[in-house]
Amino acid sequence: GTSDWNGYAARLSAKVDYTNTFYHMEPRLDLAASPPPQFTNLDFLITSDVLEHIVPPVSRAFANIFQMLSANGLCIITVPYMLFEKTWEHFPGLNQFEIIREAEQPLLINRDLNGKSTRYKDLVFHGGDGATLEMRIFSRATLRKELLQAGFREPIFHRSNIPQYGIYWPCGWSLPISAKK
Numbered sequence: 001g002t003s004d005w006n007g008y009a010a011r012l013s014a015k016v017d018y019t020n021t022f023y024h025m026e027p028r029l030d031l032a033a034s035p036p037p038q039f040t041n042l043d044f045l046i047t048s049d050v051l052e053h054i055v056p057p058v059s060r061a062f063a064n065i066f067q068m069l070s071a072n073g074l075c076i077i078t079v080p081y082m083l084f085e086k087t088w089e090h091f092p093g094l095n096q097f098e099i100i101r102e103a104e105q106p107l108l109i110n111r112d113l114n115g116k117s118t119r120y121k122d123l124v125f126h127g128g129d130g131a132t133l134e135m136r137i138f139s140r141a142t143l144r145k146e147l148l149q150a151g152f153r154e155p156i157f158h159r160s161n162i163p164q165y166g167i168y169w170p171c172g173w174s175l176p177i178s179a180k181k
Contacts, residue, residue: 001018001019001020001021001045001046001047001048002020002021002022002023002029002031002045002046002047002048002050003020003021003022003023003048003049003050004020004046004048005048006020019039021039023050023053031047031050031051031054031060031061031064031065032054032055032058032060032061032064033060033064034064034067035064035067035068039068040067040068041068041069041070042068042069042070042073043069043070043073043074044069044073044074044075044076045065045068045069045073045074045075045076046075046076046077047065047075047076047077047078047079048076048077048078049078049079049080049126050079051077051079051138052079052080052126052134052135052136052137052138053126053132053133053134053135054135055094055135056089056091056094056135056136058135058136058146059146059149059150062146062147062149062150063150063151065150066150066151066152066181069181070181071181072180072181073180073181074178074179074180074181075147075152075178075179075180075181076176076177076178077143077176077177077178077179078174078176078177079138079143079174079177080134080137080138080174081137081138081139081140081142081143081173081174082137082138082139082140082173082174083139083140083172083173084139085139085141086139086141086142087136087137087138087139087142088136088137088139089135089136090120090124090134090135090136090137091108091110091120091135093110093112093113093116093118094110094112094135095110095111095112095113096110096111097109097110097111099123099133105121106123106125107119107120107121107123108120108123108133140157140173143155143177147177147179151181152179152180152181153179153180153181154179155177155178155179156177156178156179157175157176157177158175158176158177158178159172159175
């Protein structure tokens with residue numbers, strides 16, 4: 001898993017060979033980097049509310065997830081997304097950046113590939129430790145495209161509500177996704 005909620009990480013660890021990883025502490029896993037050998041040939045990988053935080057290009061993360069899975073491995077994804085046509089990248093041209101504080105507010109300062117500097121304010125951080133800056137809001141179409149380009153079979157966007165298990169999502173977006181290798 002990737003920074004999974006302890007409520008199910010603990011249960012999974014008790015039932016199957018499962019390791020919950022983190023970006024900011026051990027056991028570490030950076031989905032944007034080539035996976036270490038101990039995180040390959042996995043039967044499943046859960047990535048819950050992580051992909052929106054990965055520095056562009058996010059395609060690397062989808063390719064690495066695919067590489068981490070066994071021949072019929074399953075990826076389970078939750079990530080905020082909307083039903084518009086394209087993903088909304090908050091920081092186009094992100095290259096060399098830092099986050100500073102100015103007047104008690106965080107600012108992102110980016111120097112693009114041409115050397116142009118851009119300042120971004122009104123940053124959105126999700127709760128939790130580590131790098132929780134929201135880099136994008138995905139579109140459903142982009143998620144599907146990224147998964148297919150990485151080599152996954154047709155992804156499933158799970159729409160079914162199962163109230164007896166606490167699964168109820170009245171919206172048509174940000175649904176859990178599964179994709180098989």
